[in-house]
Amino acid sequence: MSALTLYQLVALFLLSIGFFGLVWRRTLVGMVISLELMINGAGLAIVAAAQLTPANAVMGQLGTLFVMGLAAAEATLILAIVLIVVKRFNTSQAEEISEMNG
């Protein structure tokens, strides 16, 4: 088993356990934590594929850097949205946020 396969299995583990948490968690913040696990796994997979294959290594590393920037932007927006939802519904349980009117 090559080193690349090992790194990809670790990234795959992060992806699947992130999926598990995303479906299983009931609070919005718990879902965000699972989402961050998945994004970390994606970054690991990109860097491993860039460093351990003959592909362009600079492109892979910069791609991971851009994924990190996107994750930061996404976390900021999710924080703002969660704040509004908690202000409006007084709870962060995803089950109880089911009202839809403008």
Place this chain on the structure above:
Amino acid sequence: MEILAKTAFAFYALIICIGSIMAVTSKSLVRALIGLIAVMIAIAGMYLLLAAPFIAFMQILIYVGGISVLIFFAIMLTKASSDGDESWPSSLRSTLNALVAMLAPGVILAVVILKHPPASIPGPAEVGVVNLGKGMLGPYLLPFELISVILFVAMAGAVLVAWRKWGNK
């Protein structure tokens, strides 16, 4: 050297396993965040093993230093209860759904990875920080500029959205 690298990889993989299980199943959200931070630091260690030290430092700076603090603010501002937000037992149906959601992509992709391993080189490629900087200001200038615009728009949008709703109340 080979043994040392394998030992370090196993150590980081162990931290990732324990930390991610803690991040997903822990009742208290603060403990889940601690697990997430452990996973992030172990992934930074894996980047060091992959001969990408710049990415490792960025991982610690952005994820451990920035995003985890943001999530901690989210936990504080949503008035998390001290005995855990996820304390009551979850239903069997949601657990089954979650297991299916975990196993469906996991098993399929694991079979693909193990059956058709991609061609790889034994050691990681060495890329200096100089080359990364040249790439960022050379062929990849457009994504570099776009990411700064996206970050600015996201920050300004977050401030605007949260501030207007607070003001209306």
